[in-house]
Amino acid sequence: MSQCQAEVIVAGHICLDIIPTIHGKPLGTNALLVPGKLVDIGPAVISTGGAVSNTGIALHRLGSKVSLMGKVGKDRFGEAILSILSEQSPSLVDGMIIASGEHSSYSIVISPPGTDRTFLHSTGANDTYSAADLRTEQFQAARLFHFGYPPLMRSMYVNNGEELALLLKKVKDQSLTVSLDLAKPDPESDAGRVDWRSIFMNTLKYVDVFLPSFEEIVYMLHRDRFDQWMGESESGDLLPYATGDFLSQIAEELLEMGVAIVGLKLGEHGLYVRTTWHEERLAEMGLCAPNEVLCENWLDAELISSCYEVDVVGTTGAGDCTIAGFLLGLLRGTQLEHTLHTAVGVGAFNVERADAVSGIPEFSEVWKRINDGWTKRRMKLDLPNWVFHEENLWIGPHHKKSREGEKR
Numbered sequence: 417m418s419q420c421q422a423e424v425i426v427a428g429h430i431c432l433d434i435i436p437t438i439h440g441k442p443l444g445t446n447a448l449l450v451p452g453k454l455v456d457i458g459p460a461v462i463s464t465g466g467a468v469s470n471t472g473i474a475l476h477r478l479g480s481k482v483s484l485m486g487k488v489g490k491d492r493f494g495e496a497i498l499s500i501l502s503e504q505s506p507s508l509v510d511g512m513i514i515a516s517g518e519h520s521s522y523s524i525v526i527s528p529p530g531t532d533r534t535f536l537h538s539t540g541a542n543d544t545y546s547a548a549d550l551r552t553e554q555f556q557a558a559r560l561f562h563f564g565y566p567p568l569m570r571s572m573y574v575n576n577g578e579e580l581a582l583l584l585k586k587v588k589d590q591s592l593t594v595s596l597d598l599a600k601p602d603p604e605s606d607a608g609r610v611d612w613r614s615i616f617m618n619t620l621k622y623v624d625v626f627l628p629s630f631e632e633i634v635y636m637l638h639r640d641r642f643d644q645w646m647g648e649s650e651s652g653d654l655l656p657y658a659t660g661d662f663l664s665q666i667a668e669e670l671l672e673m674g675v676a677i678v679g680l681k682l683g684e685h686g687l688y689v690r691t692t693w694h695e696e697r698l699a700e701m702g703l704c705a706p707n708e709v710l711c712e713n714w715l716d717a718e719l720i721s722s723c724y725e726v727d728v729v730g731t732t733g734a735g736d737c738t739i740a741g742f743l744l745g746l747l748r749g750t751q752l753e754h755t756l757h758t759a760v761g762v763g764a765f766n767v768e769r770a771d772a773v774s775g776i777p778e779f780s781e782v783w784k785r786i787n788d789g790w791t792k793r794r795m796k797l798d799l800p801n802w803v804f805h806e807e808n809l810w811i812g813p814h815h816k817k818s819r820e821g822e823k824r
Contacts, residue, residue: 417766417778422483424746426472426544427559428484429542431495431521433465435732437771438528464500465598465707467597470736475778478744487513487541493520515541515591527730543570547548547583557704560747561592567601577615584622593704597739598628600635612636621674624701627739629681630658633666655683660799663688664814676701679742682737684798686722687759691715704746713751718812721756722792724764733772738763753809761786782799
């Protein structure tokens, strides 16, 4: 497969992940990273990381035709990244950007059992990624463009996100459906200090599907609440604050900024999705817009799906793989409920392995496991005024069916 045959392009941040195996009882990173302490660990897993690799390879393994457009340096880490991608399929590297004189990005991923992961990260060549790195002829057969992790790419957030807006508009002008994911920056970094609300105001009008995590979007839109909750939470886990009302508030803000579909990743609690109530906006999503038959199903909806039950080995890439499942639903033209089940199903396969993508099977295997009675976790979030639908799907008060009930 050449890059011009790809139905989906995954662009943005890519790096080399070095993941030490940490055995024994669950330990927080504070217990591991103690000056002068020697911690006995196992072999390291070496893999590619970042949105380009995680979401892109997951889509490839699920059966989608993918072109990867990340940027690496002409160095040993860059060679390793290209080699790992080629092992999945030689065609995946066709669209990769190799920049002489720059160093490739890498991360050391600290992922203790039972604890969310911590990254020691160098952004590398991702910092110079620009709209000029993308050529419109690369989009010939594509229907969807996914861009990931602009907070870890300097050129994407400086100057109020001008380069990010230019890049997304360049893609949107080709009639592709545009999807965007985030990463939470280091609060002490330049990316952690910029005005992300202002950047979103400039860029989200070119985005159809916006898929950040709850923690990321609270940090970027409601920094005061983020700081307050971090001060209150002993574990640093903000997901207990993800009430139905607050999720609805955030989604409303993002829809008003221009996106058609908001998906908020909720970690172990699942995935929240809210869609536009404007039929015209849904139709403007581009080549992956729901067709006439599916339009009513995707229009004016608010749903949460909890996660499937699994034995968690690692959480690296879980959000990226959940996104891959969601995007596959768009590419294949499935109903919203079906797409949510696929998304959390792919995410569940991911966490059964330590690395980001080796656990992802072909699409039919995901749905065989679902159809065989794969159970979901009990919903633990506070969802007042929400209604249980089916298979641990919950309907929110802003869903069209909920409002129809109010009118009756």
